[in-house]
Amino acid sequence: MADAQTAISQLNEAFGNAIVGVSDLHGTPVLRLGVKDLPVVAHYIHTHPGLRGALSLLWAVDHRPREARYELCYLFTLSECRDWLLLCTDLQGDDRLFHSITPHIHAAKWYEREIRDMFGLIPQGHPDLRRLVRHEHWPKGTHPLKKDFRWDTVLEQAQGEYAFRRIEGEGVFEVPVGPIHAGIIESGHFRFSVAGEPIMQLEVHHFWKHRGVEKLFEQLRLTDAVPLAERVSGDTTIGHSLAYCQAVETLLGIHVPPRAHYLRSLFLELERLHNHLGDVGAICNDTAYVLAHAHCGRMKERILQLNDQLAGSRFLRGVICVGGVSLNLTDHQVAQVTAELNAIETDFSELERILFANASLTDRLETTGVLNERAAWDHAAIGVVGRASGMDRDIRRDRPFAAYEELQPKIALYRYGDVRARMRVRMDEIHESARLIRDIRARMPQGPALAEPSGAPKPGEWALSAVEGWRGEILYMVMAGEQGQIHRCKVRDPSFVNWPAIQWAVLGNIIPDFPLINKSFNLSYAGNDL
Amino acid sequence: MFRILKKSLKTGVVTGQHPKADAPREPASPEAVQKTKPFTRSLAIREVDTGSCNACEMEMNALANPVYDVERFGVHIAASPRHADALVVTGPVTVNMTRALKDVYEQTPDPKIVIALGDCAINCGMFKGSYAVTGPVERHVPVDVRIPGCPPRPAEILKALAELREGKKP
Numbered sequence: 001m002a003d004a005q006t007a008i009s010q011l012n013e014a015f016g017n018a019i020v021g022v023s024d025l026h027g028t029p030v031l032r033l034g035v036k037d038l039p040v041v042a043h044y045i046h047t048h049p050g051l052r053g054a055l056s057l058l059w060a061v062d063h064r065p066r067e068a069r070y071e072l073c074y075l076f077t078l079s080e081c082r083d084w085l086l087l088c089t090d091l092q093g094d095d096r097l098f099h100s101i102t103p104h105i106h107a108a109k110w111y112e113r114e115i116r117d118m119f120g121l122i123p124q125g126h127p128d129l130r131r132l133v134r135h136e137h138w139p140k141g142t143h144p145l146k147k148d149f150r151w152d153t154v155l156e157q158a159q160g161e162y163a164f165r166r167i168e169g170e171g172v173f174e175v176p177v178g179p180i181h182a183g184i185i186e187s188g189h190f191r192f193s194v195a196g197e198p199i200m201q202l203e204v205h206h207f208w209k210h211r212g213v214e215k216l217f218e219q220l221r222l223t224d225a226v227p228l229a230e231r232v233s234g235d236t237t238i239g240h241s242l243a244y245c246q247a248v249e250t251l252l253g254i255h256v257p258p259r260a261h262y263l264r265s266l267f268l269e270l271e272r273l274h275n276h277l278g279d280v281g282a283i284c285n286d287t288a289y290v291l292a293h294a295h296c297g298r299m300k301e302r303i304l305q306l307n308d309q310l311a312g313s314r315f316l317r318g319v320i321c322v323g324g325v326s327l328n329l330t331d332h333q334v335a336q337v338t339a340e341l342n343a344i345e346t347d348f349s350e351l352e353r354i355l356f357a358n359a360s361l362t363d364r365l366e367t368t369g370v371l372n373e374r375a376a377w378d379h380a381a382i383g384v385v386g387r388a389s390g391m392d393r394d395i396r397r398d399r400p401f402a403a404y405e406e407l408q409p410k411i412a413l414y415r416y417g418d419v420r421a422r423m424r425v426r427m428d429e430i431h432e433s434a435r436l437i438r439d440i441r442a443r444m445p446q447g448p449a450l451a452e453p454s455g456a457p458k459p460g461e462w463a464l465s466a467v468e469g470w471r472g473e474i475l476y477m478v479m480a481g482e483q484g485q486i487h488r489c490k491v492r493d494p495s496f497v498n499w500p501a502i503q504w505a506v507l508g509n510i511i512p513d514f515p516l517i518n519k520s521f522n523l524s525y526a527g528n529d530l
Numbered sequence: 531m532f533r534i535l536k537k538s539l540k541t542g543v544v545t546g547q548h549p550k551a552d553a554p555r556e557p558a559s560p561e562a563v564q565k566t567k568p569f570t571r572s573l574a575i576r577e578v579d580t581g582s583c584n585a586c587e588m589e590m591n592a593l594a595n596p597v598y599d600v601e602r603f604g605v606h607i608a609a610s611p612r613h614a615d616a617l618v619v620t621g622p623v624t625v626n627m628t629r630a631l632k633d634v635y636e637q638t639p640d641p642k643i644v645i646a647l648g649d650c651a652i653n654c655g656m657f658k659g660s661y662a663v664t665g666p667v668e669r670h671v672p673v674d675v676r677i678p679g680c681p682p683r684p685a686e687i688l689k690a691l692a693e694l695r696e697g698k699k700p
Contacts, residue, residue, distance in 0.1 A: 135626045144661055153661045155625055179630050182609035184577045184590045187627060208626045209581040212662035228656055234585025234681065278588075291534065297595030298544050304592070305548065314683060315585055350540075354533050526584045 004029050004083035030086045038089050043104040052079035054380040057475050058111035059490040060119050064147040082398040100126035107380035118145040133207045136160030151215045167193040179208045186525035197510040202503045209529040217489035233527030238271045239469025241320040247465035247478040253455035260324030260449040264402040266440050269433040272470035274303040276426040286516040287364040295351050324450035338441045345434040365420035369517030371505040379501040383472015383494045388425045389417035395468035419520040493527030545599045551685035558694045562674040569615045570695045572604040576614035582621030585681040586648040592684045611638045618645045622654040622663045635671040645675040
């Protein structure tokens, strides 16, 4: 097993001249490289059998007005040891060209298009340079995350049309769906190309809901931005606010009290539970099995009402804050939570037996929407979707945060990658979450649940943070600016990674199965579009 | 089969088992009540998301679960704006969704009502002023009813709808 340090010496041996510097950021090794050398090193990390680095995050920072340079950072998770490895490079002055890594690392595709849209930096050699975030009616030269772009600019209207990838031929039809769908779903556009029944191609055209979240972060102070993080994706309130708070705590040097760690895990598992329960029901509903949907909806509602009772918010808004949690549950309340969850788990187990006995349901779920292991690896798929396709990754185990070091969660892992596997992962995680919460109650230490901020970060200092939300790993990169402001905040919801993978999973399936496949992924549009 | 029956019997009726909502913060205006007259017995809703964080969608979905069971009040969710009596709009209107919202409004047959659901739809909430947001819903289409909250609870939505339609109390 190669850890990050051996990886560094390995890279030093292979690319000694290319590496400008090696440093350490809160335990993550950082390699600084020249713009030209970066793609080669990234390719090596991605493909070398001892490293097998999956691209986890790719972001850019505009360092103006302090320094006239852009910085590009590539975060890899090494598959062998699950350590992080960070590659950084600079674009000095007015230089706006960098070399695309997409031809070798497929997972970089959307990231690089995003960077081009938001910063105006051009990934040379990228196979697809159409706009991603900016729709065609945005005027040319609008790059919102550049520091000279005002956050409250009123955009003018331009003309243009998105060029969808076309398949032409006899009997080939295009089916456009969205941005407004039937049912109560968020806004997004899907373009299918079909010949007869099977889908030949799906193109996901998103970012209808782009609200400028990352730019809004830059208008806030480090300690004030938690409500915004909660609203990145409403169903992942705890996941996002926790990831944000962890990054800020690293910057401010706050030591979160142990009780707060346990309470954070508790809230995160509650969020996982109600979402997974809803998803299992929704998957069944899309096969027209309404009974299971009704039962799951009822159980989900029980948890949401419990949340409301505890925190005065059904989505636990305002619970996580910088330094700990604002809601210090009493032991009596924790006991109440576990009692309710025990009842729900029994309830769910009874439903599970009904589901597993239903042959027609199984028939509909099996072999539908297969994302095979290879495709999952190429897309760097994560979270529930990844774990249903054999990607053995879970931040709770790989980079323990909150109280997970002591709790040691068991990871659900399946290899078939079909809708059923994704449902099974959720079912297993429902039981595991209930177990974890029981464990939390047994181990919960006494004491305060909130620590006061102590230090102040230097401008330009930054921190990374990762949380395993119910969808998958949520990553935050927060960089401090002058006087406690945020200079840059990169938000990565797992949906951003898994949306491109859905384009692959639907191939060969029929359009009527798409809602089912989409539901089994259940990705956030808001978290993706930002 | 027996398992399913047993489960249903054991569960019993859960409809209505939710905490009561407070009175709506913004009472329905007489004009809105007048406009809703044709829909007091049945109301078909089309939900339009113009950039919400999806919590409002979750609560709208919750309306259909057995606990709130909105269909017992004659409210159902239409699959197309052409079948709808009411548009429920959530989220600040983003630059990219502005045209879609106007199109949907035009395609909804008259008479129709527009309900702005959640703080974002009413005043853009946290996203006010952003380059990617073109303003609250009422800047683009006329709004008849406002249901504030971030997000409003399903019970609050039910209550607001009931008040709007008079005599239909949950």
